[in-house]
Amino acid sequence: MKLYAIVGSPNSRKVLSVINHLGIEVEIEYLDLFQGDHKTPAYSALNPNGMVPTLVDGDLKLWESNAIIQYLADKAEDEILFPRDNAKRADIVRWQCWELAHFNQAFGTLAFESVAKPSFMDMPGNEGVIAWSKEQLTRFATVLNNHLQDRTYVAGDSITLADYSMVHVEFFKEAVPFDWTPYPHLNEYFERMRQSPHWATTAPESRESIGKKAVG
Numbered sequence: 001m002k003l004y005a006i007v008g009s010p011n012s013r014k015v016l017s018v019i020n021h022l023g024i025e026v027e028i029e030y031l032d033l034f035q036g037d038h039k040t041p042a043y044s045a046l047n048p049n050g051m052v053p054t055l056v057d058g059d060l061k062l063w064e065s066n067a068i069i070q071y072l073a074d075k076a077e078d079e080i081l082f083p084r085d086n087a088k089r090a091d092i093v094r095w096q097c098w099e100l101a102h103f104n105q106a107f108g109t110l111a112f113e114s115v116a117k118p119s120f121m122d123m124p125g126n127e128g129v130i131a132w133s134k135e136q137l138t139r140f141a142t143v144l145n146n147h148l149q150d151r152t153y154v155a156g157d158s159i160t161l162a163d164y165s166m167v168h169v170e171f172f173k174e175a176v177p178f179d180w181t182p183y184p185h186l187n188e189y190f191e192r193m194r195q196s197p198h199w200a201t202t203a204p205e206s207r208e209s210i211g212k213k214a215v216g
Contacts, residue, residue, distance in 0.1 A: 002027040003068075004046065004054040006038070008210030010168040011065040012053045013202040017164050018069040020198040022076045026055075033211035065168075066096045069161050082161050091155045095162040103144060106136035107169050110176050130177075137178055145183040152192070159196065167193040171203060 003019070003026050005012035019026050031037035031052060038050045047054040047063040055062045055071070062068055070093075073082035083089055110133035113125035144166075147154070154162040170190055173180070180187055193199055204210050 001025075001055060001057045002029060004029050004031055004043065004052055004056075006031050006033050006052045006211055007214045008171065008204035008207075009052050010171065011051075013171075013199070014065045014164050014168040015053045015055070015068050015072070016202040017196075017199045018072055018081065018161065020201060021081060021159070021164075022072060022078060024072065024076055026072075030214040032213040035213070037213075066100065066161075066165055069164065073161060080158060080160070081164075083156075088156060092160050092162045095154050096165045098140075099162075099166050102136070103140045103166070104169060106133050106140055107176065109133040110137060110178065111169075111172055114177050115172070115175050134178060141180075141183050141186055144189075145186040148185040148189045152189075154189075159193075163193060163196075164199065167196075167199060170194050170199075 001024075003012075003015060005016060005028060007030055016028070031043070037043060038047075038052060043054075044050060046056060046061050049063060051063065053063070053065055053068060055068045057071075057075075062071060070082060082092060109129060113130045113133065117123040117125045153159055154166055167190060170193060173190060
């Protein structure tokens with residue numbers, strides 16, 4: 001198997017952490033975002049979205065990080081990260097869908113408008129969109145904070161795919177202009193996951209290394 005990734009990419013880190021957790025052998029090829037490696041015809045043939053990560057396993061060319069980590073867990077016949085029990089599995093998938101559609105949509109939009117545009121694109125953020133994303137993030141951070149009040153992990157009593165999906169924005173959490181102080185359970189959870197070894201080892205060496213070629 002071969003994984004195409006970008007250093008510091010939250011979705012790449014999500015898959016890399018699951019690979020670490022499962023202890024499986026996967027060849028990693030890091031693309032250079034600034035050199036446009038993700039836009040080449042060869043890569044577009046693997047992933048027409050021009051995004052990362054992409055997993056190639058024989059004839060299978062799989063993109064979308066949540067689909068990839070589900071595939072890897074099933075291929076490894078793992079019963080902890082992604083249990084076979086229908087109810088437990090549905091709970092994990094529910095939180096993966098929620099994170100993707102709600103929490104990360106708000107977080108990602110805020111990060112793009114308030115951090116990426118002015119810092120990397122020499123463009124001002126859209127103040128209306130920033131205000132909207134803050135409202136949405138307030139709404140969904142409250143949901144997650146309340147859910148984690150008496151929990152160590154999002155689903156079940158140990159780390160699952162739901163946690164690696166939820167924490168993938170951790171590196172940029174403090175960079176967005178958002179007040180996290182009203183969410184103590186969420187903050188404790190992110191700090192706990194930040195120290196999880198399988199996740200921690202995927203962190204970029206520095207902010208300057210993000211998006212640049214690395215040796216896999």
